[in-house]
Amino acid sequence: MGSITLKQVTKNFDEVNVIKPLDLEIRDGEFIVFVGPSGCGKSTLLRMIAGLEDTTSGNIDIDGQDATSTPPAKRGLAMVFQSYALYPHMSVRNNIAFPLKRAKVPAAEIEQKIASAAKILNLGDYLDRKPGQLSGGQRQRVAIGRAIVRQPSAFLFDEPLSNLDASLRVNMRLEISELHKSLKTTMIYVTHDQVEAMTMADRIAVFNAGIIEQVGTPLELYQYPVNRFVAGFIGSPK
Ligand code: ADP
Numbered sequence: 162m163g164s165i166t167l168k169q170v171t172k173n174f175d176e177v178n179v180i181k182p183l184d185l186e187i188r189d190g191e192f193i194v195f196v197g198p199s200g201c202g203k204s205t206l207l208r209m210i211a212g213l214e215d216t217t218s219g220n221i222d223i224d225g226q227d228a229t230s231t232p233p234a235k236r237g238l239a240m241v242f243q244s245y246a247l248y249p250h251m252s253v254r255n256n257i258a259f260p261l262k263r264a265k266v267p268a269a270e271i272e273q274k275i276a277s278a279a280k281i282l283n284l285g286d287y288l289d290r291k292p293g294q295l296s297g298g299q300r301q302r303v304a305i306g307r308a309i310v311r312q313p314s315a316f317l318f319d320e321p322l323s324n325l326d327a328s329l330r331v332n333m334r335l336e337i338s339e340l341h342k343s344l345k346t347t348m349i350y351v352t353h354d355q356v357e358a359m360t361m362a363d364r365i366a367v368f369n370a371g372i373i374e375q376v377g378t379p380l381e382l383y384q385y386p387v388n389r390f391v392a393g394f395i396g397s398p399k
Protein backbone atom coordinates (compact mmCIF):
# COMPACT_ATOMS: atom_id res chain seq x y z
CA MET A 162 0.00 0.00 0.00
CA GLY A 163 1.29 3.48 -0.77
CA SER A 164 -0.53 5.04 -3.71
CA ILE A 165 -1.29 8.75 -3.42
CA THR A 166 -3.60 10.61 -5.80
CA LEU A 167 -3.81 14.40 -5.98
CA LYS A 168 -6.95 15.77 -7.60
CA GLN A 169 -7.11 19.46 -8.49
CA VAL A 170 -5.11 20.34 -5.39
CA THR A 171 -4.41 24.07 -4.84
CA LYS A 172 -2.80 26.16 -2.13
CA ASN A 173 -3.10 29.84 -1.30
CA PHE A 174 -1.16 31.63 1.40
CA ASP A 175 -3.38 34.59 2.20
CA GLU A 176 -4.25 35.92 -1.24
CA VAL A 177 -1.24 34.43 -2.96
CA ASN A 178 -1.78 31.28 -5.03
CA VAL A 179 1.35 29.10 -4.76
CA ILE A 180 -0.04 25.77 -6.08
CA LYS A 181 -2.27 25.91 -9.16
CA PRO A 182 -4.86 23.11 -9.69
CA LEU A 183 -2.66 20.07 -9.78
CA ASP A 184 -3.33 16.42 -10.62
CA LEU A 185 -0.80 13.67 -9.94
CA GLU A 186 -0.95 9.92 -9.42
CA ILE A 187 1.85 8.50 -7.32
CA ARG A 188 2.05 4.75 -7.71
CA ASP A 189 2.53 2.25 -4.94
CA GLY A 190 6.21 1.50 -4.55
CA GLU A 191 7.60 4.10 -6.91
CA PHE A 192 10.42 6.54 -6.21
CA ILE A 193 9.10 9.87 -7.46
CA VAL A 194 11.19 13.03 -7.32
CA PHE A 195 9.74 16.55 -7.18
CA VAL A 196 12.31 18.82 -8.77
CA GLY A 197 12.23 22.52 -9.57
CA PRO A 198 13.74 25.88 -8.63
CA SER A 199 13.52 27.33 -5.15
CA GLY A 200 10.10 28.78 -4.28
CA CYS A 201 8.11 26.82 -6.89
CA GLY A 202 5.97 25.01 -4.30
CA LYS A 203 7.64 21.60 -3.83
CA SER A 204 7.76 21.72 -0.02
CA THR A 205 4.25 23.14 0.19
CA LEU A 206 2.86 20.24 -1.84
CA LEU A 207 4.84 17.67 0.19
CA ARG A 208 3.56 19.22 3.42
CA MET A 209 0.00 19.04 2.10
CA ILE A 210 0.47 15.34 1.31
CA ALA A 211 1.84 14.84 4.85
CA GLY A 212 -1.11 16.77 6.29
CA LEU A 213 1.15 19.41 7.85
CA GLU A 214 -0.48 22.05 5.65
CA ASP A 215 -4.17 22.27 4.68
CA THR A 216 -5.20 22.19 1.04
CA THR A 217 -7.04 25.32 -0.14
CA SER A 218 -9.09 23.16 -2.52
CA GLY A 219 -8.94 19.75 -4.14
CA ASN A 220 -8.53 16.25 -2.74
CA ILE A 221 -5.74 13.93 -1.65
CA ASP A 222 -6.44 10.19 -1.69
CA ILE A 223 -4.13 7.75 0.05
CA ASP A 224 -4.56 4.10 -0.98
CA GLY A 225 -7.84 4.95 -2.64
CA GLN A 226 -9.36 6.64 0.43
CA ASP A 227 -10.00 10.37 0.71
CA ALA A 228 -7.40 11.60 3.22
CA THR A 229 -7.77 15.34 2.56
CA SER A 230 -8.85 16.00 6.16
CA THR A 231 -7.04 13.11 7.86
CA PRO A 232 -4.62 14.31 10.58
CA PRO A 233 -0.89 13.73 9.83
CA ALA A 234 -0.44 10.97 12.42
CA LYS A 235 -3.24 8.93 10.84
CA ARG A 236 -2.03 9.11 7.23
CA GLY A 237 0.52 6.31 7.59
CA LEU A 238 3.26 8.45 6.00
CA ALA A 239 6.67 9.40 7.40
CA MET A 240 8.41 12.66 6.66
CA VAL A 241 12.21 13.11 6.74
CA PHE A 242 13.39 16.72 6.98
CA GLN A 243 16.54 18.48 5.82
CA SER A 244 17.07 19.71 9.38
CA TYR A 245 16.75 16.12 10.76
CA ALA A 246 14.39 17.39 13.51
CA LEU A 247 16.01 15.12 16.13
CA TYR A 248 15.57 15.66 19.88
CA PRO A 249 19.01 16.89 21.04
CA HIS A 250 18.63 15.69 24.64
CA MET A 251 17.66 12.11 23.66
CA SER A 252 19.94 9.26 22.66
CA VAL A 253 19.74 7.89 19.12
CA ARG A 254 17.87 4.89 20.51
CA ASN A 255 15.25 7.11 22.16
CA ASN A 256 14.97 9.38 19.14
CA ILE A 257 14.10 6.36 17.02
CA ALA A 258 11.85 4.87 19.71
CA PHE A 259 9.93 8.09 20.38
CA PRO A 260 7.14 7.73 17.81
CA LEU A 261 6.71 4.06 18.76
CA LYS A 262 6.47 4.78 22.49
CA ARG A 263 3.92 7.46 21.75
CA ALA A 264 1.94 4.89 19.74
CA LYS A 265 2.17 2.52 22.75
CA VAL A 266 4.07 -0.18 20.89
CA PRO A 267 5.26 -2.90 23.36
CA ALA A 268 8.85 -2.45 24.56
CA ALA A 269 10.12 -5.77 23.15
CA GLU A 270 8.76 -4.92 19.72
CA ILE A 271 10.36 -1.46 19.90
CA GLU A 272 13.74 -3.06 20.68
CA GLN A 273 13.36 -5.40 17.71
CA LYS A 274 12.48 -2.57 15.35
CA ILE A 275 15.36 -0.41 16.54
CA ALA A 276 17.79 -3.30 16.08
CA SER A 277 16.54 -3.90 12.56
CA ALA A 278 16.67 -0.20 11.58
CA ALA A 279 20.14 0.15 13.14
CA LYS A 280 21.33 -2.77 11.03
CA ILE A 281 19.89 -1.39 7.79
CA LEU A 282 21.36 2.05 8.46
CA ASN A 283 24.64 1.05 10.10
CA LEU A 284 23.80 2.80 13.35
CA GLY A 285 24.53 -0.09 15.73
CA ASP A 286 27.55 1.61 17.33
CA TYR A 287 25.81 4.93 17.86
CA LEU A 288 22.56 4.01 19.60
CA ASP A 289 23.61 5.46 22.96
CA ARG A 290 25.01 8.72 21.59
CA LYS A 291 23.20 12.04 21.48
CA PRO A 292 22.62 13.74 18.09
CA GLY A 293 25.28 16.35 18.97
CA GLN A 294 27.89 13.56 18.99
CA LEU A 295 27.10 12.46 15.44
CA SER A 296 28.17 13.61 11.98
CA GLY A 297 25.63 15.12 9.60
CA GLY A 298 25.31 11.87 7.66
CA GLN A 299 24.76 9.86 10.85
CA ARG A 300 22.09 12.31 11.99
CA GLN A 301 20.30 11.95 8.68
CA ARG A 302 20.43 8.16 9.11
CA VAL A 303 18.83 8.50 12.53
CA ALA A 304 16.06 10.64 11.02
CA ILE A 305 15.51 7.96 8.37
CA GLY A 306 15.62 5.26 11.07
CA ARG A 307 12.88 7.04 12.96
CA ALA A 308 10.78 6.94 9.80
CA ILE A 309 11.56 3.27 8.99
CA VAL A 310 10.45 1.87 12.36
CA ARG A 311 6.96 3.24 11.78
CA GLN A 312 6.67 1.12 8.61
CA PRO A 313 4.95 3.93 6.70
CA SER A 314 3.12 3.31 3.44
CA ALA A 315 5.24 6.14 1.97
CA PHE A 316 8.36 8.13 2.91
CA LEU A 317 8.35 11.86 2.21
CA PHE A 318 11.81 13.43 1.95
CA ASP A 319 12.25 17.20 1.80
CA GLU A 320 15.76 17.98 0.52
CA PRO A 321 17.20 15.50 3.03
CA LEU A 322 20.78 15.83 1.83
CA SER A 323 21.16 19.55 1.29
CA ASN A 324 22.97 20.08 4.61
CA LEU A 325 25.62 17.48 3.79
CA ASP A 326 28.91 18.03 1.98
CA ALA A 327 29.21 16.85 -1.61
CA SER A 328 30.92 13.47 -1.11
CA LEU A 329 28.64 12.47 1.74
CA ARG A 330 25.67 13.52 -0.37
CA VAL A 331 26.64 11.00 -3.05
CA ASN A 332 26.94 8.22 -0.44
CA MET A 333 23.61 9.02 1.17
CA ARG A 334 21.97 9.19 -2.24
CA LEU A 335 23.09 5.62 -2.86
CA GLU A 336 21.96 4.53 0.61
CA ILE A 337 18.48 5.95 0.09
CA SER A 338 18.24 4.28 -3.32
CA GLU A 339 19.31 0.97 -1.74
CA LEU A 340 16.75 1.45 1.00
CA HIS A 341 14.06 1.91 -1.62
CA LYS A 342 15.17 -1.25 -3.41
CA SER A 343 15.01 -3.31 -0.23
CA LEU A 344 11.82 -1.86 1.30
CA LYS A 345 9.96 -1.31 -2.01
CA THR A 346 7.96 1.41 -0.24
CA THR A 347 6.70 4.51 -2.06
CA MET A 348 9.14 7.41 -1.72
CA ILE A 349 8.48 11.05 -2.61
CA TYR A 350 11.73 12.94 -2.71
CA VAL A 351 11.95 16.72 -3.04
CA THR A 352 15.13 18.31 -4.34
CA HIS A 353 16.30 21.29 -6.39
CA ASP A 354 19.29 19.20 -7.55
CA GLN A 355 18.88 17.85 -11.10
CA VAL A 356 21.61 15.23 -10.65
CA GLU A 357 19.87 13.82 -7.59
CA ALA A 358 16.61 13.71 -9.53
CA MET A 359 18.09 12.05 -12.61
CA THR A 360 20.02 9.40 -10.66
CA MET A 361 17.44 8.44 -8.03
CA ALA A 362 14.01 8.70 -9.63
CA ASP A 363 11.71 6.13 -11.20
CA ARG A 364 9.74 9.20 -12.30
CA ILE A 365 10.41 12.92 -12.01
CA ALA A 366 7.79 15.67 -11.69
CA VAL A 367 9.26 18.97 -12.88
CA PHE A 368 7.74 21.91 -10.96
CA ASN A 369 7.69 25.53 -12.07
CA ALA A 370 5.86 28.31 -10.21
CA GLY A 371 3.06 26.19 -8.74
CA ILE A 372 2.47 23.84 -11.66
CA ILE A 373 3.96 20.55 -12.81
CA GLU A 374 5.39 21.07 -16.30
CA GLN A 375 5.99 17.37 -16.98
CA VAL A 376 6.04 13.98 -15.26
CA GLY A 377 8.07 11.10 -16.68
CA THR A 378 11.04 8.83 -16.31
CA PRO A 379 14.45 10.51 -16.34
CA LEU A 380 15.00 9.18 -19.87
CA GLU A 381 11.63 10.45 -21.13
CA LEU A 382 12.30 13.93 -19.77
CA TYR A 383 15.79 13.94 -21.21
CA GLN A 384 14.73 12.71 -24.64
CA TYR A 385 11.32 14.32 -24.96
CA PRO A 386 11.09 17.45 -22.81
CA VAL A 387 7.72 19.12 -23.44
CA ASN A 388 9.16 22.63 -23.37
CA ARG A 389 12.26 24.73 -22.91
CA PHE A 390 11.82 24.96 -19.16
CA VAL A 391 11.98 21.18 -18.73
CA ALA A 392 14.82 20.87 -21.23
CA GLY A 393 16.78 23.61 -19.45
CA PHE A 394 16.16 22.22 -16.03
CA ILE A 395 16.94 18.60 -16.86
CA GLY A 396 19.96 19.55 -18.93
CA SER A 397 18.59 18.01 -22.11
CA PRO A 398 20.36 19.04 -25.36
CA LYS A 399 17.07 20.25 -26.92
P1 ADP B 1 10.07 25.20 -2.63
O1 ADP B 1 10.01 24.12 -1.60
O2 ADP B 1 9.82 24.71 -4.01
O3 ADP B 1 11.33 26.00 -2.55
P2 ADP B 1 7.89 26.35 -1.09
O4 ADP B 1 6.82 25.34 -1.20
O5 ADP B 1 8.67 26.40 0.19
O6 ADP B 1 8.87 26.23 -2.34
O7 ADP B 1 7.25 27.79 -1.31
C1 ADP B 1 6.38 28.09 -2.38
C2 ADP B 1 5.91 29.53 -2.23
O8 ADP B 1 5.04 29.63 -1.11
C3 ADP B 1 7.02 30.53 -2.01
O9 ADP B 1 6.71 31.71 -2.69
C4 ADP B 1 7.00 30.73 -0.51
O10 ADP B 1 7.47 32.02 -0.19
C5 ADP B 1 5.52 30.60 -0.20
N1 ADP B 1 5.28 30.09 1.17
C6 ADP B 1 5.68 28.89 1.65
N2 ADP B 1 5.27 28.72 2.92
C7 ADP B 1 4.57 29.84 3.25
C8 ADP B 1 3.87 30.28 4.42
N3 ADP B 1 3.79 29.51 5.51
N4 ADP B 1 3.28 31.49 4.37
C9 ADP B 1 3.32 32.27 3.27
N5 ADP B 1 3.96 31.92 2.13
C10 ADP B 1 4.58 30.73 2.11
Ligand code: MG
Nearest residue numbers: 200203204205
Ligand atom coordinates in the same frame (compact mmCIF):
# COMPACT_ATOMS: atom_id res chain seq x y z
MG1 MG C 1 11.43 23.56 -0.18
